[in-house]
Amino acid sequence: MTKLSVNINKIATLRNSRGGDVPNVVEFAKDVQRFGAQGITIHPRPDERHIKYQDAYDLKSVVNTEYNIEGNPIPKFIDLVLDIRPTQVTLVPDAEDAITSNAGWDTIKHKDFLIDVIKEFKSNGIRTSIFVDPNLHQIEGAKETGTDRVELYTEAYAHHYKLGNKEGINPYMECAGLANALQLGVNAGHDLSLDNIRYFKENIPGLLEVSIGHALVAESLYLGVENVIQMYLHRLK
Template sequence: MTKLSVNINKVATLRNSRGGNNPDVLQVALDCEKFGAQGITVHPRPDERHIRYSDVRGIRPLVKTEMNIEGNPIPKYIDLVLEVRPTQVTLVPDADDQLTSNHGWDTKANRAFLTDVIGRFKEAGIRTSIFVDADQEMVAAAKECGTDRVELYTEPYAAGYMDDRAEAIRPFVEAARTAREVGLGLNAGHDLSLVNLHYFHENIPWLDEVSIGHALICDALYMGLHPTIQAYLKCLR
């Protein structure tokens, strides 16, 4: 079964908007696990506008499933990952002031850099994943960087889903097949939702993991966190 990793960044955004510790990000991470999530994802950014580095340090010893830390491998991010040693690190080419992730790595142009960073993480026993567009060439080149997995950036799929879902999924199926052919594990994330997740998984059933935050937390405002996580898990069965 494809694992569901819940990204709790938006919970931290809500907390930070008022100060204090309400909602309690650490407790939400535990509750997501209790309600069925098979992983917790955090994406600390340099300005710590949602998840803080201190949150990452606090969450790591509590998580009983898998912890995935996403981010741009700048020096302080690398130091954080090596300090807390999550189950998985996902490398994302975000600018310091970027609102949200909006593209994958050029794994050919950045091969030397990615190979070096991945080597450091793998020496520490951390599974690695590279965030990539649905591009067969970029997926194949990711293999040469030494990564364990790639994560497909799925916003273009979500954007095109309502107009023509068959066309929207096509490049993702092709990229996913390339990943399987070269021996890479496969993750996916960004704008996946209860509307489009089942079809995505139906067409790429060998997915290892999906990481979902924004849509899931929005749904939880209406449905509650427990029913929402169960609804997302149902899409993956």
């Protein structure tokens, strides 16, 4: 079964919009795990516009499934991850002014940098994943960095699926197949939803984990968090 990791950034965004501590991100993380989610994902950014660095520390003691911290490996982020030592760190090449993640790594251009960062994380017992576009050359480049996994950037898939173009999954199938052959684990995330997750899961070989936040929280406004978690788990079987 593909694991569901719930990205709770959107809960932090809602909290920060009002100040105070409602909704509480730690309690939300406890609840979604209790409802069956197999992981918690956070993506702290330098401006702390949603998840704050303190949240990362507060969550450490309550995440009893898999703890995945995403982000651009600037020095402050590297220090945070090495201090917390989550289950997994996902490296994302975010520009500081990006609204959300909008591109994967150029694993060929940034090979030497990624090698150094990944080596440090792995030497501290932290599983590593690289956020990549569905491009075979980038998968090959990822293998050269020493990463454990790649996370396929699924915005293009979601866009094509919404338009009724199911062939939009083809590059993802090819990349997942190559990753499997290279003994790289395969994760996926961005714009995955209840509408498109089943087809993606059914067609991606060896899919280990999906990280879903924005859609899951939006769907929960209508259907309830516990119910939505169960719906995702059912589609990921």
